[in-house]
Amino acid sequence: LREKQSRSAKTSFIIIDAQSVKNTDTAKHHGYDGGKRISGIKRHLAVDINGLPQAIHITTANVSDRDGASAMLALNCEHLQQVKSVLVDDGYTGDNFAATVQSNLKATVQVAKRNELHKFEVLPQRWIIERSFSWLDK
Template structure:
């Protein structure tokens, strides 16, 4: 299975990603099937959103410095449901702010987020501008995780879910750092890693 996924990834690496291509369609159908098998709607009404900055290797062409996390590389932004299943993936250079990266993700996937009513984020996404953009783009409300919990090192159950999703990616050695030359290739490798994990686990 892993070899098949790597082959599919190699086929898609040579061009910009096609959101209607076989890998993305298979990815979406797998997520929908897993949600349905758990007795839930195939599309979520609740998202948890966060970003992870990752160092580049020498092979990467796209890079930016995340001043807050002191990391030069790329930024992976994820939107997951309350089970940690990925609903949206977006990769930018590290210098893009968390809010701007999240805004781009939501606009790119707006057509599949039309049922989303609430989005949970941490304190890095505060501000009326981001809340307004979320409301205007997908009609959802923004929920900020309790600062008191974050300040004392406690992670709310919902926030822990997305931390676990990032942890799933780190089980793939290729994703410990960003080895890909292009941002769209990084996105594809994350998609393949999640797809492999979901097929293997379920």
């Protein structure tokens, strides 16, 4: 699909997010995400500009978004070696996460912060990963 769009087969831009999901009846290991008040698992996902998965990592729900994403990048750094830019939401702020991305991928981190917006708006390119999570649910 990427090549049909005159793009490189491997992406240089990814969007990362995580989603806590109730899954205690089928998951052998599960945790509690206090922020979302969900007991289950957490899906950490990296997608390209088309919303196509580039990396995925499943953890218990109590693992932070930053820690799960860092583990996902470490496990998939060979596949993601052409990535130059990573877009995340404000749940990934912090020098430690940016340093992890820099050491694993040699990429920069862009944080799309909601509090900089004074009214409800769809965050640029963030809707792409939300659509990908919707595809997973369907």
